[in-house]
Amino acid sequence: MKRIATLALCALLPALALAQVHPLERLIDAARGGAASPGLADLVATTLSPHGGTAVWGQDFLFVTDLAPAPKSEPVSATQAGVSIDGQAPLAMQKIAGSNLWMRLVKMRTGVTHAYQYYTDGKPIGKRSDVAGYNPDSYPKAGVPQGKLSGKQTITSKIYDGMKADFWYYASPGVDPNVPAPLMVWQDGQGLVAGDLSHLRLFTVTENLVAQKLIPPMVHVLIAPGFSPDGKAMRSIEYDTVSDRYDRFLLEEVLPEVEKIYKLRPDGYSRGIAGESSGGICSLNSAWFMPEKFTRVHSTIGSYTSIQWHPEEKLDGGNLYPFMVRKMPKRNIRVWMSDGADDLENTHGSWPLQAIQLANSLKMREYDFHFRFGLATHDSAQAAIDLPESLTWLWRGYDPGKTSEEFTIDPAEKDKPYYRVTISNREAW
Numbered sequence: 001m002k003r004i005a006t007l008a009l010c011a012l013l014p015a016l017a018l019a020q021v022h023p024l025e026r027l028i029d030a031a032r033g034g035a036a037s038p039g040l041a042d043l044v045a046t047t048l049s050p051h052g053g054t055a056v057w058g059q060d061f062l063f064v065t066d067l068a069p070a071p072k073s074e075p076v077s078a079t080q081a082g083v084s085i086d087g088q089a090p091l092a093m094q095k096i097a098g099s100n101l102w103m104r105l106v107k108m109r110t111g112v113t114h115a116y117q118y119y120t121d122g123k124p125i126g127k128r129s130d131v132a133g134y135n136p137d138s139y140p141k142a143g144v145p146q147g148k149l150s151g152k153q154t155i156t157s158k159i160y161d162g163m164k165a166d167f168w169y170y171a172s173p174g175v176d177p178n179v180p181a182p183l184m185v186w187q188d189g190q191g192l193v194a195g196d197l198s199h200l201r202l203f204t205v206t207e208n209l210v211a212q213k214l215i216p217p218m219v220h221v222l223i224a225p226g227f228s229p230d231g232k233a234m235r236s237i238e239y240d241t242v243s244d245r246y247d248r249f250l251l252e253e254v255l256p257e258v259e260k261i262y263k264l265r266p267d268g269y270s271r272g273i274a275g276e277s278s279g280g281i282c283s284l285n286s287a288w289f290m291p292e293k294f295t296r297v298h299s300t301i302g303s304y305t306s307i308q309w310h311p312e313e314k315l316d317g318g319n320l321y322p323f324m325v326r327k328m329p330k331r332n333i334r335v336w337m338s339d340g341a342d343d344l345e346n347t348h349g350s351w352p353l354q355a356i357q358l359a360n361s362l363k364m365r366e367y368d369f370h371f372r373f374g375l376a377t378h379d380s381a382q383a384a385i386d387l388p389e390s391l392t393w394l395w396r397g398y399d400p401g402k403t404s405e406e407f408t409i410d411p412a413e414k415d416k417p418y419y420r421v422t423i424s425n426r427e428a429w
Contacts, residue, residue, distance in 0.1 A: 035094035082119040090119040113381040130381035137208040137388035145173035165226030174217030180263040182218040184272040187279030189222025199380035215395040239282035240308040244289035267403040272296030291331040300383035305349030322357035335369040340376035368407035
């Protein structure tokens with residue numbers, strides 16, 4: 001009988017070992033076998049998407065595409081696909097057996113972003129994008145406890161006239177449901193609930209930082225943009241509108257639902273809010289209008305542009321923030337910002353120039369702020385490699401025994417000059 005039990009355990013060990021292999025690591029391992037690796041196309045579809053994507057594990061970077069520019073669903077016919085990385089000549093890609101997918105596995109530097117562009121038969125297709133070379137705290141570590149993610153919740157808003165919005169909540173290790181916990185609210189939360197398969201790897205980063213006591217145990221509330229009763233997307237109205245309406249939605253409708261499960265700290269000192277693009281300006285909006293409720297702002301590739309500027313309706317747009325910060329009463333908030341030189345330029349404005357303007361405004365008024373300006377375009381790559389650093393910076397010095405702190409500019413930042421712009425793609429004369 002003992003021998004049978006031992007044999008059964010031995011039979012289970014390979015399966016147990018396989019279950020402990022991270023999905024991204026499993027995909028990379030399969031890709032090392034080349035485009036003919038059995039089941040590779042299925043692994044891509046289940047781990048990334050049916051159209052491909054990027055996977056990063058250590059120094060291994062996997063690029064997979066069907067060459068179809070979103071939102072098209074039909075793949076582009078090609079006799080040879082390629083991928084250009086960091087502006088270099090395109091590298092040939094291999095077609096994955098039994099699929100319309102092409103792949104290339106390369107080793108590259110970590111701790112930086114890498115630009116990439118797909119090619120078909122020698123011609124660029126789609127838009128240039130970026131991928132993060134993740135830092136160590138963005139990977140699961142042995143012995144680090146994991147947090148708990150709720151199922152999807154749906155709320156019908158009275159403040160937004162019947163809008164329905166999905167949300168989730170995640171409790172990091174160390175959170176006691178009966179003890180009020182610090183809080184961070186994340187816009188576009190539907191893109192974060194996939195854990196390490198999302199770009200930011202928020203849960204793993206949080207768990208590693210909590211284990212190192214670099215941030216306090218906290219609850220993340222992850223909110224998806226809503227839809228009106230007639231099916232209209234409400235994202236821009238929620239996020240880009242310069243008002244306190246979204247604050248009221250959070251404070252009066254969403255957070256009370258979360259507090260049915262987890263108690264939350266009510267003081268702004270213990271609350272942060274985060275987002276990218278329109279979600280980035282939304283984060284500053286929330287702290288700007290209610291600094292007593294949110295003091296820690298995490299804003300990346302923020303849309304400080306005129307998306308919801310409607311002068312005919314006397315509605316201000318986010319393009320005014322650099323000047324509002326300079327001329328209106330100072331708020332007691334802490335702000336992490338990042339953007340890239342190749343961010344968007346369109347009819348709503350210039351994302352990189354507005355970011356630089358806002359950073360200089362925060363500096364002029366001696367806000368407690370940090371500005372990271374890289375080379376990336378309008379994507380999550382810079383935010384992803386920064387996340388361990390940015391969350392640590394945002395929550396540095398947190399004391400659970402306090403309910404307030406006067407945030408002041410770092411003396412090292414105060415001594416630095418204002419940001420200045422140089423043109424990299426034109427001659428001066």
